[in-house]
Amino acid sequence: MAASYQYFTLEKAGEIATITLNRPDKLNAFTLQMLFEFKNIVDDLRIDLRTRFVIVTGEGRAFCSGIDVMKEARDDWYGDPRQPNERIFQENGQNILRDWANLHQITVAAVNGPCIGLGLGLVTLCDFRVVAENAYFSIPETSIGIGYSVSCLYPLLALIGPAQARRMIMTGDRVTAHEAKTIGLAHSVVGSEDLMSASLELIGKLSTKGPTALRIVKRMINAVTIAQTADLAAMEPELVQAFYNATGDIEEGLNAYREKREPRFHLETD
């Protein structure tokens, strides 16, 4: 059984569904349409009782390069009535990511290449991360003047703790696959050619466990980590909207990025 999407492929075989981000010419960067397609996939999986495991991976050389920050994509993003401004994007993003995190299936990210920004959010919300040795992780958001938001922060923090999270978010340093293993971000690191077989092997091991027990443990772990921060998440859309409006940093950051110059961010003394 296979459904048809523009920016993804979704294949279901036995108890396993495989989601592949499929916009390789843009390193699988998220457009608005892609985000809503992802929501449809998650909605489909949530009511699919036959599928017990989900693999998410990327087509081409990247896993996901984050949100598409090119002008055309941004204009498209905020021209859409479903999310005319940042606040509504934050709300939609939160809802989609929360549903993704709370899927009843056990989710495995097969990280085939660079995994950036929102891409990292997607994989930290998975139960496991199997990482190709040529992959790396990075969070460029603060470099272009935006915070690391839309609920991506909390699962990262739960995985790697505040010191490493600060380093990744505040410095934007790339974390290699092997380093990711050391700091608890990767479950295992394998050669590219072994990525899918290693993911399937992990699922093979999981499939021998009690299904209900697995699901309840997943819920319990999500409850004490991500869901514990739901009160903060409830405030976040307002905070982000107010911050963007107040400083104009995001426009400056994106313009500087596109014009390949240093950004000049707002200072309180300005």
Place this chain on the structure above:
Amino acid sequence: MAVSREGFVARVTLNRPERRNALDRELLLVLKKAFSDLRQTPGVRVVVLSGAGGSFCAGVDISEEGRREFYKPPQQIERLYQENGQEVVRELQSLPQVTIAEVNGPAIGWGTCLATACDFRVVSAEAFFRIPEIGLGMYYDVGCLYALLSLVGPAQAKRMIMLGEDIGAAEARSMRLADRVVSPAELPAETLRLAASLGARDSTALRIAKRQMCAATIAAKRHLALMELELTTAYYGSNSDGFEGLAARREARSPVFARESGGYQKRTKKEWQIGG
């Protein structure tokens, strides 16, 4: 269900008066979609939720047919009903617009839940609130508890949930469950007055205040809601109390619930599909 729009006020009306606006599967899913759409409708500043006819909402449709309908896709099992149900409640609670429940008549079970999920409750003097679930061998589930608890506190919440007592409009007012109580004839006008004053104050500050209060009360309990759906599912699957409660109600007799001292009786497949 019907959605109408007057200026900046959107009115969502539960429209199944012949079943006292009891929720069936379809109504629940339509409600979720309506809230999700309203969230993204600029120009709507206030959302009013009310019931057609003499009832606000009689709760989940517990007729045998209603129960059977419930477990059709996409909620073919109890756990999926719990997940979908929680989403309806969360969608309503997290609307950026100010929400008013116009409680025009009895608000039972899910009805109380929907009313408490709103920011304000304007209540007809002839309405009442009731949570009958425990008496039916069921639990006040789908994440309904937290809003009620934050409104009325644990003593009154225990009274409502454990004893299933009817709370009339005047009492609801005194225990802060109702914000305003008016005669049935005055109800729509009173709701509109409140909507007008809230709509006039609509601003980012108003929305931030709403979020802050949601964060400090309901959202802060989301980790509990996440476990609740598994607990409730496991409970309904582990004994026949829900089935017994509903059967007793239909047969107009007292239910006989399982006691731990008497040993649990595992539910049969047939009961699973029909009951709980």
